[in-house]
Amino acid sequence: MNPDIRITALNSQSHVISALADLIIETVAHGGSVSFMHPLSRDKAVVFWEGSLAAATRGERVVLGAYEGDELTGTVTLLLDCPDNQPHRAEIAKMMTRVNRRGQGIARSLLQAAEKIAVERGKTLLTLDTAEDEGAAGLYEKMNYQKAGLIPDFALKPHGGLTGTILYYKRIG
16 A cells, blocks of 8 residues: 555545546546546536535445545545345445556555445445456456456447446455
């Protein structure tokens, strides 16, 4: 874990939303499969993060940010609002790291923090998905997530073309 990285739960402040919008626009521009197509407009990015942080305020999720100094260098979302028959489960979503900061332990630190929060909230199972092409499968497998399967041609890549999605799970707690 990089000692210069500070992980914190994010809230709906304009400077936080602006930094998150910058991060998701950069991620999509560099091929990150995070539900959006390139080019991602700033307005659409802002609306997404406003909604996500409003859901966090309602307790439906936790949006974590990784900071180095005052710079937001990464984020991950822990989705907590699962169906009534799945109170033991949470989902990891929207894992993103600044392109120039990848490979420096930021994503690992974010994932560890999300796992800790999930355990604290009584969750015993985490699920996630990542793109087959250009996704973070290597990170998840290093962190002991188990591959459940691959769905071919699941989503469009941000610049066009189809990619499969790999499903993972991890027992925690």
